[in-house]
Amino acid sequence: xxxxxxxxxxxxxxxxxxxxxxxxxxxxxxxxxxxxxxxxxxxxxxxxxxxxxxxxxxxxxxxxxxxxxxxxxxxxxxxxxxxxxxxxxxxxxxxxxxxxxxxxxxxxxxxxxxxxxxxxx
Numbered sequence: 001x002x003x004x005x006x007x008x009x010x011x012x013x014x015x016x017x018x019x020x021x022x023x024x025x026x027x028x029x030x031x032x033x034x035x036x037x038x039x040x041x042x043x044x045x046x047x048x049x050x051x052x053x054x055x056x057x058x059x060x061x062x063x064x065x066x067x068x069x070x071x072x073x074x075x076x077x078x079x080x081x082x083x084x085x086x087x088x089x090x091x092x093x094x095x096x097x098x099x100x101x102x103x104x105x106x107x108x109x110x111x112x113x114x115x116x117x118x119x120x121x
Contacts, residue, residue, distance in 0.1 A: 028105045028121065029088030029096035041090040041110055048115065049087075049097060053080040062115040072118045079106070096121065 024032045036042045048061040053076040058064055084100040090110065094117075098105040109117035 026086060026088070028098055029086060030091070031089045033087045033089045041113070042087060042095065044113065045095060045097065045108055046085065046087060049080065049082040049085050051081055053077045068116065075118060075120070079104070
């Protein structure tokens with residue numbers, strides 16, 4: 001009986017360590033960002049998504065070119081601010097995100113810490 005209890009305890013601890021590194025995946029965003037580190041691209045995007053689209057938003061988060069404004073202002077005005085955001089991990093070029101409250105999945109292209117493009121998935 002002691003061996004069975006010991007084996008069960010060892011098995012439980014082993015499984016908890018095995019699954020502690022598992023990152024959730026989403027069909028929409030890929031690997032889901034579950035921890036947002038200070039100063040990361042994910043932190044900047046999450047902060048941007050929770051703010052209303054405005055001139056200060058543009059100054060703070062994105063490429064301020066006229067082409068960017070012409071291409072994405074209408075879409076950003078309609079989706080921001082977002083609540084209940086599900087965001088993927090930064091893949092080196094950008095990241096996917098969506099809100100559980102509204103339809104559509106989007107991808108921000110990030111270059112040098114600035115949002116340079118928006119794509120709808």
